[in-house]
Amino acid sequence: MIAMKNVHKTFALRDGEFTALGDVSLDIAENEFVTVVGPSGCGKSTLLNILAGLETPTDGQALVNGRPITGPGPDRGVIFQQFALFPWLTVRKNVEFGLRTAGMPRKRRQARAQEAIDLVGLTRFADALPKTLSGGMKQRCAIARAYAVDPEILLMDEPFGALDALTRVRMQEQLLDTWSRERRTVLFITHDVDEAVFLANRVVVMAAGPGRIVESVEIDLPHPRTEEVRLSPEFAALRNRVWTAVYHQE
Amino acid sequence: MSVVEAVPARAGAGASRPSPRRRTRRGLLPALNVVSALAGIALWWWASRGSATVPAPAEVLTRAGELIADGTLGDDVLASLRRVVLGFGLGCLLAVPVGFLMGWYPVARGLIEPWVQFFRTIPPLALIPLAIVLMGIGETPKTFVIFLAAFLVCVVSTFQGVVGVDRTLINAARVLGAGDLTIFLRVVVPASSPFILVGMRVGLGSSWATLVAAELIAAQEGLGYRMQSAQLYYDLPTIFVGLITIGVLGLLMDRALLLVERRLTAWQERRA
Ligand SMILES: Nc1ncnc2c1ncn2[C@@H]1O[C@H](COP(=O)(O)OP(=O)(O)OP(=O)(O)O)[C@@H](O)[C@H]1O
Ligand SMILES: [Mg+2]
Numbered sequence: 001m002i003a004m005k006n007v008h009k010t011f012a013l014r015d016g017e018f019t020a021l022g023d024v025s026l027d028i029a030e031n032e033f034v035t036v037v038g039p040s041g042c043g044k045s046t047l048l049n050i051l052a053g054l055e056t057p058t059d060g061q062a063l064v065n066g067r068p069i070t071g072p073g074p075d076r077g078v079i080f081q082q083f084a085l086f087p088w089l090t091v092r093k094n095v096e097f098g099l100r101t102a103g104m105p106r107k108r109r110q111a112r113a114q115e116a117i118d119l120v121g122l123t124r125f126a127d128a129l130p131k132t133l134s135g136g137m138k139q140r141c142a143i144a145r146a147y148a149v150d151p152e153i154l155l156m157d158e159p160f161g162a163l164d165a166l167t168r169v170r171m172q173e174q175l176l177d178t179w180s181r182e183r184r185t186v187l188f189i190t191h192d193v194d195e196a197v198f199l200a201n202r203v204v205v206m207a208a209g210p211g212r213i214v215e216s217v218e219i220d221l222p223h224p225r226t227e228e229v230r231l232s233p234e235f236a237a238l239r240n241r242v243w244t245a246v247y248h249q250e
Numbered sequence: 251m252s253v254v255e256a257v258p259a260r261a262g263a264g265a266s267r268p269s270p271r272r273r274t275r276r277g278l279l280p281a282l283n284v285v286s287a288l289a290g291i292a293l294w295w296w297a298s299r300g301s302a303t304v305p306a307p308a309e310v311l312t313r314a315g316e317l318i319a320d321g322t323l324g325d326d327v328l329a330s331l332r333r334v335v336l337g338f339g340l341g342c343l344l345a346v347p348v349g350f351l352m353g354w355y356p357v358a359r360g361l362i363e364p365w366v367q368f369f370r371t372i373p374p375l376a377l378i379p380l381a382i383v384l385m386g387i388g389e390t391p392k393t394f395v396i397f398l399a400a401f402l403v404c405v406v407s408t409f410q411g412v413v414g415v416d417r418t419l420i421n422a423a424r425v426l427g428a429g430d431l432t433i434f435l436r437v438v439v440p441a442s443s444p445f446i447l448v449g450m451r452v453g454l455g456s457s458w459a460t461l462v463a464a465e466l467i468a469a470q471e472g473l474g475y476r477m478q479s480a481q482l483y484y485d486l487p488t489i490f491v492g493l494i495t496i497g498v499l500g501l502l503m504d505r506a507l508l509l510v511e512r513r514l515t516a517w518q519e520r521r522a
Contacts (some may be wrong), residue, residue, distance in 0.1 A: 053425070060284070071424075072425040077425070078421075080422060082420035086422070086423075086440070087517050088441075097426050097436075098429075101426055101429075
């Protein structure tokens with residue numbers, strides 16, 4: 001489904017250049033939920049932007065369904081590190097944005113947007129402006145906006161980074177719930193090792209200087225991921241393994 | 251997705267309840283404004299008693315009545331407003347697309363910016379002699395100078411608005427399938443509208459100031475002209491009427507634009 005082959009990314013700086021990604025190869029199968037962890041600045045967002053079609057690799061190939069990525073596409077939904085809601089549009093209009101650009105007729109567009117809004121539990125706030133929403137609600141609006149266009153692939157860049165612990169856990173459970181019902185392919189970036197292990201089928205660990213993948217950990221915990229799973233010794237063992245890979249990079 | 255409903259939904263209820271600090275402020279500020287205005291008029295009245303030259307408020311009020319009755323004030327106001335509305339309107343109309351061009355296309359910026367920066371350093375009034383020589387003594391040179399004053403302010407702020415549009419918003423639109431035209435119309439324009447409106451407000455103030463000064467130099471009617479001719483006859487009450495009218499009209503126009511601005515940019519997060 002997603003394939004990155006020997007991808008390099010360098011940014012031109014005033015004095016020379018900076019290698020954000022040096023030789024990254026990554027395959028993600030259909031319906032797989034992959035999380036990416038790594039220290040700040042190791043190139044996680046750069047990797048996601050390449051898959052989103054917002055950046056082009058300096059070298060190597062990035063493919064979706066066997067075709068090289070040439071730009072953003074309706075097959076890939078993106079949820080940004082900063083919510084990136086249009087502040088002048090209501091929740092409803094934000095969610096409808098992608099449907100409008102796709103030229104969906106009004107009736108169907110409204111119905112589709114309403115579904116997505118209901119799904120993330122923002123029904124009562126459908127006509128509110130983003131500035132009146134809490135951080136968690138903004139995030140849910142951004143998720144609804146990406147869901148509405150019904151992409152096969154969801155690319156999520158630290159989507160829960162700004163949330164308090166309680167809301168965060170709820171959002172994780174909700175995301176898994178939707179994922180297990182609708183089965184999308186998900187690439188999910190996070191700083192949080194617990195979150196990475198809890199959500200994933202596979203955790204990819206990155207290191208900086210230059211940005212690269214240092215380890216890939218299969219997470220064979222059972223679904224659904226309940227609180228029981230979160231507190232199990234198997235979870236703890238996997239978390240420790242990922243933790244070591246992230247924080248004891250030589 | 252029942253889990254989510256458990257998340258407390260505060261925003262709706264909390265937003266309408268003003269904090270105690272704001273409530274006291276809301277009543278206090280207008281009261282202070284009125285007190286201050288009254289104190290100013292009292293001071294004026296007190297100063298006029300001891301002076302042979304400064305007219306008393308009552309005297310100015312009488313003169314205002316006369317000027318309104320014989321239609322002079324109305325005609326002058328209309329003449330001035332017509333010039334300002336025309337010049338300011340044309341200025342903004344041109345400034346917005348030019349500002350967008352400059353912000354969107356580096357080539358346009360490179361070509362236009364030097365001229366904007368150069369003319370910005372020249373007070374519009376300094377162009378009056380040239381404008382009169384080139385365009386005659388009719389309405390054209392005055393309207394032109396006002397146009398320029400509004401244009402220069404508005405074009406710079408539109409440009410800054412466009413340049414400052416958050417990249418993540420543009421990226422968000424792109425991944426939602428928006429092309430260049432859609433991004434321009436549905437992201438860049440709304441995102442920079444607060445800058446455009448602020449530019450228009452500043453531009454209006456600058457137009458108004460330029461207008462009155464232009465009328466002092468070259469006009470047969472208008473508020474500036476009326477004060478200029480009153481000066482010849484040492485007619486202080488008329489000068490006062492002119493000044494107050496200019497101030498009040500300027501204030502009204504600014505408030506009107508402020509209201510429009512508030513309406514159109516209500517989506518912005520404001521700290522105050
Ligand atoms: N447009 C750019 N120009 C120059 N350098 C860039 C650019 N974008 C990213 N970088 C650099 O590339 C590196 C990786 O950035 P990236 O945003 O991918 O990191 P990240 O892993 O997402 O970090 P964080 O966890 O803090 O979000 C950083 O060192 C950053 O300075
Ligand atoms: Mg990042």
